[in-house]
Amino acid sequence: MSFLDYFKSSKKNTASIARERLQIIVAHERGQREQPDYMPQLQQEILDVIRRYVAVDQDQVQVQLDKNDDCSVLELNVTLPE
């Protein structure tokens, strides 16, 4: 590393940090925005049904709706305790 490079690299490129943080948060918020209104309640009721049989935590059930061009896929992911 040359003497000049030392000064250059001491200045952090914060713009690229901003870009990456924004890409993540905007993608996440768009995903939630496209969900139908009933999703939180659907998730709660599915959780209640599973809990009648197995003791699972709130965060052990993940419900996600993925939209493709011609169909939507409701993905249900339950992690059961050992």
Place this chain on the structure above:
Amino acid sequence: MAKIIVITSGKGGVGKTTSSASISTGLALKGNKTVVIDFDVGLRNLDLIMNCERRVVYDFVNVINGEATLNQALIKDKQTDNLFILPASQTRDKEALSKEGVEQVLNELAETFDYIICDSPAGIEHGAQMALYFADEAIIVTNPEVSSVRDSDRILGILQSKSRRAELALDPVKEHLLLTRYSPERVENGEMLAVEDVKEILAIKLLGVIPESKAVLTSSNSGVPVIHDQQTDAGKAYDDAVERLMGRERPHRFLTAQKKGFFKRMFKGSATA
């Protein structure tokens, strides 16, 4: 047929009113009969930016409530022909804007005007939703800064789900990005999001980039929209944006840092425009 254009952002202080003043002035200067409406009930400022604050007698809410006619409330701009201002009420709250009332006023304006510019309040509540509800096009004013970009994306979501065009499943509201307070020097130093970054994240068409400029403050001091000052970068950039809004092609300017000469570098910051 009149085109209804909302100028919105989600976040406050990014330049909605400044942009509303210059864009409506620009449209009128180019021969379009234009009216600009202040939707910021309770916190009106468009009148001040356009130098007609002492001529406000009746306002938007008076017209909605039938306390005044539209012609009584409209203020004719003294600096620009073809331009009228409909001020917001300073003493009511935003709930005074009923959807039916706003629609009735817009319909009446649409009979005589080419462009209806709606200057939205900040936020995503009732006032902002009323400003965007009837829009055909939207100008999203954004600063190259994380909170502004995130809020712009939020308002885009509302345009796509809660506008009249969305509710009636018509053609969607045409979205334009207006990036303001842009500093090419800081972008080159890696301190500021570049125009390409913001465009990519928001995924909308770029209407214009307004460079950070001292002229914006000085023009608001005297109530002369900055587009009147065609000597300044900001004034020229707004003029380009208005041309693009009218469907003409204009190359984007002021996107790269000006090379500083020897003397400017020696006397850094003392005499930069």
